[in-house]
Amino acid sequence: MPSNLRPDDGCTLLIDGKLSKGSGGVFATGNPATGEHLGWAADARTEDMAAAIAAARTAFDDTGWSTDPAFRARCLRQLREALREHIEELREITIAEAGAPRMLTAGPHLEGPVHDLGFFADLAESYSWRTDLPIAEPMGMRTRRQLRREAVGVVGAITPWNFPHQINLAKVGPALAAGNTVVLKPAPDTPWCAAALGILAAEHTDIPPGVFNVVTAADHLIGAQLAEDQRVDLVSFTGSTATGRSVMAAAAGTVKKVFLELGGKSAFVVLDDADIAAACAMAAFSVCVHAGQGCALSTRLLVPRSAYDRALEVTAATMSGIRAGDPADRRTVCGPLISARQRDRVESYIALARREGGEVVIGGGRPAGRDEGFFVEPTLIAGLPNQSRVAQEEIFGPVLVILPYDGDDEAIRIANDSPYGLSGSVWGTDPERIDKVVSGIRTGTLGVNGGTWYSVDAPFGGYKQSGIGREMGVAGFEEYLETKLVAYPA
Structure with a gap:
């Protein structure tokens, strides 16, 4: 032994x-x-x-x-x-x-x-x-x-x-x-x-x-x-x-x-021909995995303006159903942040979102009954532009910013309007439109309609400051x- x-x-x-x-x-x-x-x-x-x-x-x-x-x-x-x-x-x-x-x-x-x-x-x-x-x-x-x-x-x-x-x-x-x-x-x-x-x-x-x-x-x-x-x-x-x-x-x-x-501030792009509910539920779930402590997690959700209300509803409902809990429990997806210092950092960004005029739709605090340890609730932020610090800077917590866009070209522009270029997702049904968006986004890895890029034989890394x-x-x-x-x- x-x-x-x-x-x-x-x-x-x-x-x-x-x-x-x-x-x-x-x-x-x-x-x-x-x-x-x-x-x-x-x-x-x-x-x-x-x-x-x-x-x-x-x-x-x-x-x-x-x-x-x-x-x-x-x-x-x-x-x-x-x-x-x-x-x-x-x-x-x-x-x-x-x-x-x-x-x-x-x-x-x-x-x-x-x-x-x-x-x-x-x-x-x-x-x-x-x-x-x-x-x-x-x-x-x-x-x-x-x-x-x-x-x-x-x-x-x-x-x-x-x-x-x-x-x-x-x-x-x-x-x-x-x-x-x-x-x-x-x-x-x-x-x-x-x-x-x-x-x-x-x-x-x-x-x-x-x-x-x-x-x-x-x-x-x-x-x-x-x-x-x-x-x-x-x-x-x-x-x-x-x-x-x-x-x-x-x-x-x-x-x-x-x-x-x-670092990363990856975009989850939902095209207007996608299954909005399925896509937004996946975006909400993935940002909560391991309390959002993953550089390649998509933390900006880009949705068509015409479907914004529906996307906000689905995303909020999904995140509200995910509880920050004991990592030893087999059912837990969102565990603790690594330290009090990291929890303070995440909470400071949530406070910043409020000061910048954003709306904390879901979460924003510490979960009830979790007085010990370093937990933050899964949090959805709306009402901020992509230029805001909360949408530009890596938070490294279970925090998702939802952003509306008009047309595929603007979705690409917003996705690329970041110092990072590590990962991201694209959801849609038209192969030509998907390929255009995938080709336009400058990032090292992209998943399409839930495709998983993580594998030992697949290279991982980023563009720009990633x-x-x-x-x-x-x-x-x-x-x-x-x-x-x-x-x-x-």
Whole structure:
């Protein structure tokens, strides 16, 4: 059996193959549904992060990890099996620490990303690491050319709290499969989810010391070392756009590769030939999932002005039927926000909506009977223009803004009138009109009539200030590779 995946002694650092406490002692992790203390996590300091980076650098430079894809595939499958063997313990940690609704742990909150490690293990074995180009004669010199894809080197992965397993594994899986070594810095709100990954990797896999490191810390700024340190070759960051800018600026000093998956304010566009009731009910439901704490959730509902009253009625009725509740309950869709700080942020936007002249149609407060924990009612806001802050800024809570439009062209314009371009939805019946709207919206993923874009083999990422690069799929795997051209006399 492994060490306790709820490490009460705070031994949650994995550095150079060893589990240890941090130089800063320990910090507390809590339950957002109750506000209660759960336990302790290792509080790393700069010297701990420096040691993890050094271990990753040595493992990349001095071992055969980067040149042995079959071995890497085997190690990833070992990690997947270890996670599966302890899936119930991981499930309870995820519900307790992240406030994840139990129903979602059977999908993207846990079991899905664990299963998806197999995709990257398979890819490590099947990928074309070397490709011959046609013979060419540059400047009259007959030349045989070969493209080689090689690991970037040391990867610093900085992850948020909202879907910790999905995002941790979407970075660690392809980065390791591609032959890199990794230092994972998780969010302070969900250290145990990452620590469990480190414990199982250390005790149930043949991953060599230094190849995979986990550094938990109460201080967000510990992750900045990964962007600044010249021994790190790539930083993969998921989080807010504001923090992404800081990561980008810090990485500029060493001109390292940067992958950024940032914020969103995605539009759910309902065309006038759509089933208004079905579409608006889906929009209302989806924004409440995990209390709206998903960067790709559609938080602006665009409806035809001619159907506005009907859309408002259906959306309000659906949201009023969704209760913020205990994430451990199998029926719960909308659990707690991650912290009091995040609840305050969401409530401040609801107050702002009122000050800006908007109407809070449904919700807007804390649910009755939920005095403990960090809950906000599913909230529908009407009467604001798309230029309002509430319609422009990422709130990260169960808050939906409904906006009327006149004609397909205006729907496209409003959808694009945002600094973000991460995701969205289009509902309608005319294929040509749907295709026009889909082609016109500048965003990285779109679902049509309920189609689901999330899958391990499908690239995910955004346009504009929603990020740089793609995660998942072959495209996400290739973010962790360099391209080398070798030329020989033919």
